Amino acid sequence: MTDSLGVEGYSVFAVLASLAGWFALADFGIAVSLQNHISERRVAQQEVDDLILTASLLALAAAVTVSLAAFLLGPWLSSLVLGEFASFSSRERMLAFWGMAFPAIGTALGGVAYKVWFAEHRGYLSNLTPAAGTVLGTLGVWLVARGGTPPLLAWSTFAYYTPLALLPLVTLGAMVLCISRRHRVSWSLARPLLGRAARFWLFGLLAAAVLQVDFIIMAHVLMPDDIVIYSIASRVFGLVFFAYNALLFALWPVCSEAIAAGRWDQVFVLMRRYLMLGTGLIVAAGFGVALVRDTAVELLAPTIDATIPVVVVALLTLYIVVRVWADTFAMVLQSMNDLAIFWIAVPLQAILSIALQWLGARYFGLPGVIVGLIACFLATVAWIFPLRCRHNARIAREI
16 A cells, blocks of 8 residues: 555555444444343353344444445545545545445444354454455455556555455355244344443443544644554554454453353453463564564555654553553453443543543654553553452452
């Protein structure tokens, strides 16, 4: 992309990639709700096919609604978020926005299949499938660059995100087709699925306000070169964090079943192991990136005459370590459907995230953005979530 689109073109793509995190909420939390319902039924050794079929249809209705909204609001949203990139016309920005939005909505719908696999302890499939989609998407970007068909930005974005949507959508379609031959939709399940989903969706919305505003802020404050450097460094660290998250998502249903059975000691043992593993991986990655930071830029963006500053590497290492700590405890709380503490901590964190990142970017540049992210975690969820987990465990033991 840096070869075919240039620095500013890739900067637009990086900002659009951050918006994909918002469109991941297009299922309105139904997939996560389904996963927890399946885990609870597995403990009780009950059938789950009716749950999967009902949740899939509900998620489809949600995706269609969000798609319509994205189509109608596309011109305004693309101008609002990408208006600083004046070298691209409003039409190019709008088409690129749609090229990301519609596949991202499809990915959110197909994510129902991923949650089913996680609940069935087949999480390796939920990680292999998007990995394959990323490979196909990268191939698509290469083909678009070679073809050179305008508008190049829109086609590149669409080519990258479409395989990520098609693979889970085909999988979910096969699941639904197979189940529909044996079961009918049970609309009586809609209320419990949606009731729990609404809480997960609101939490996801707040989490997006914390984690998915960095590129939007940088698009309005920093130069395109800074955005590209941040994107490259984030992708290198993101590879390691993705590996940890893959393990964490696989641990989710295990924790759900253990907590449902009252085995909190097992949960804490697993958490300690995962926290040690995650921290070790991130620190090792930080040292590795510091050693090869020049080579990383040359490999990933050979047209850019820049390097990743050591301070950025150090701050990103600390940030991801804090994320490992907070996300592990957040996963445990979500696995038992305890979202009450999220309504207290995450709104405050979202406000701090936006304010601190904006101030950090204006006065300290790129390092200030990362410091703002670290500060909003340390001030809120990094200590609130562990306390809540211990509180829940103490109550369970007393009962």
